[in-house]
Amino acid sequence: MQFAFAAENTDKGNLRETFFINQVGKANEVEYIEEGDFKINNTWVFEIGGSGKKNEQIKHLKNSYRVLDNLEYGSGNKIPLWMFGFLY
Numbered sequence: 149m150q151f152a153f154a155a156e157n158t159d160k161g162n163l164r165e166t167f168f169i170n171q172v173g174k175a176n177e178v179e180y181i182e183e184g185d186f187k188i189n190n191t192w193v194f195e196i197g198g199s200g201k202k203n204e205q206i207k208h209l210k211n212s213y214r215v216l217d218n219l220e221y222g223s224g225n226k227i228p229l230w231m232f233g234f235l236y
Contacts, residue, residue, distance in 0.1 A: 172188060183205065191211055216228060
């Protein structure tokens with residue numbers, strides 16, 4: 149929808165977060181939080197970003213993960229953004 153209404157003003161970060169919330173929000177409780185981007189089912193914290201996103205913002209939080217765009221496969225607390233497309 150962002151491309152349809154404002155193609156010249158799309159923001160990659162917003163696109164990533166919109167995709168994530170669209171996929172996860174259908175069957176889960178989503179909370180917007182200050183540390184990280186989202187908390188799911190009051191348990192898991194997710195920080196959404198590009199493949200170069202560092203762990204600094206969430207490294208001290210329990211059950212925290214980085215959801216990264218332009219990542220082929222995950223490791224540790226890194227999960228490729230595209231994998232959330234399978235949840236829909």
